[in-house]
Structure formats: C-alpha cells, structure tokens
Amino acid sequence: MSEKLLLKPVPHEEAIAFVAGKSALVRSTFDKLSPQLKARAFTVTGINDANTLQRIRDRIAEIPAGADWNAVKKDVVSEALPFFVDPAADHETQVNQVAAADRRAETILRKETFQAYQAAQYDVLDRQRDVFPYWQYLTMEDDAVRPEHAALDQLVMPADSPFWDTHYPPWDWGCRCQVVPLTQDDVDEIQGGDGELEGRVLSDVQQERLETTGDLHLPDSGQMINVTPKPGAMQWTPGDLRIPLEELTKNLDPTIVALFMKWMSREAVQGATTVLDWLKGKDFSEGRQS
Helix, strand or coil, X not given: CCCCCCCCCCCCHHHHHHHHCCEECCHXXXXXXXXXXXXXXXXXXXXXXXXXXXXXXXXXXXXXXXXXXXXXXXXXXXXXXHHHCCCCXXXXXXXXXXXXXXXXXXXXXXXXXXXXXXXXXXXHHHCCXXXXXXXXXXXXXXXXXXXXXXXXXXCEEECCCCHHHHHCCCCCCCCCCEEEEECHHHHHHHXXXXXXXXXXXXXXXXXXXXXXXXXXXXXXXXXXXXXXXXCCCCCXXXXXXXXXXXXXXXXXXXXXXXXXXXXXXXXEEECCEEHHHHHCCEECCXXXXX
C-alpha cells in the first residue's frame, strides 16, 4: 500500500481557514467580481455593513472547529435581524421577516461549510491519486438536482482530468454533489458489472469530448447534454483558493488589463484595503499578509 494513503481526514483547521480566509464584501462590491472571485468571497444579500459580514463569516468558520450548528445559526440570525426586520412593521410581518432571516441563515451555513469541507476533502483526494487514480461524481439524486448535475451522477473520470477543474462540487450555487475516490479495481468492477453503471466509465473519445466541449452522452436516453458551467456559476479550484493575477489577466487585451488593474486598486473591500490587496494575499481579519 502506498505511503501516501491517508487514513485520517485533513484537520478541520483547513476548513476553518477556508471560510475565515474569504473576504467579507457588501453585495454591491461582490456583484462586480468575476465568478472565480465570487467563489472566494463572502457576502449576505441585504447586509451592507462589512463588520457585520466579518462577524458572521468568522462565526460560521467555527463550525468546522466543532461549534454547535444551532448555536452558530442562532448567532448568525441575531446578527442579521437588524437588516431584515422592519421595526415599524406589524407583528405578523415581523414574524415573517424573522422566519425569512432564519431560512437565510440556514442556507448560508450550509453553503459555506459545504464548500469548506469540500476543499478539505479535495486536499485529501489530491494526495491519494496514486492509490485512487479515479474519482466518481455523485449527486443527491432528488428533485432539486439540476439536469446538468444529474447527468454526471456516478460518472467516473481520471483524478487528473481537467474536468475536475471546472466540475468539482460545488461548481454552481447551491450544488450539493460530492466526489468519492476509486481504485483501479473499483473501476474494473464497474466496467465488468451487470450494466447498472453502463456508460459511467467513458471511452477515451468520450472523455476527450467532455473535457473539451462539455458534451456528455447519456446512455439511458442516447441523448447528448452539455454540462459546461453556465455564465454566473460558481467557479473555483478547491486546491487553490486565491487566483494568481496572471491567471486572471493572461487572456485579456492589454487595454482591458489596465482598466481591470485600475478598478481593483481603487475598489475597497474593507476600509482602505482593496480587491488588489486581497488578491495579493492580505489577511483582512488580522491585518497581515497571508
């Protein structure tokens, strides 16, 4: 057995750092970011105070450390209520607004912690590629799964395929899909099985088509579906939280790059710090370079 096989999960500190490392942005700034940057930032629609957003983000980061889910949710709701409850509204309206804040808090906690744990899991899988050279995509298999995600259910791809750069969950907002590692024996068993997973291990031609065009053949119906992430979808590579500037600008016209750099250098994310500061690795919560 390879010495690289990890028998213990990555320490939760990685998931904590993932959440805490996100820049807390008001929605107006968040909306100006590219999808790649949005996946690396934190915001709550309706809350326009950066300090409140930071406190909510930091409290959520305590969940991977073992904090009680309901206690964290209660604190998040408490922070959010002043922004969602109209003190001049009638009692029934306020009750509905509090209920809406509670639902919003639940959604935020699930999104942020799921992405953090997925990033931590990716780190484990990344270091196990020699033992588990294949990864399998799994959905929740319920009515809430998007068609493009459902089409990928139980799909097997090499762990080093560029497919995972764009489709490692969550690769769209609210995505709940997961990835599990497979050995070569696992894949051989799938290919020699009773047909239930027929077509889930792609041929070289099918794999190349999926990686280059996003087109995937559905074995059940015989149809083709395109699973390329839609504009505005969450875009992230879990193994690299912060995108190098050269990656953001390498395919842009120099004039556009100049305008982009100018915007990043003047767009504040907190106090006097800017988007450019953030991309260069500034830790806002402690005022140091990460």
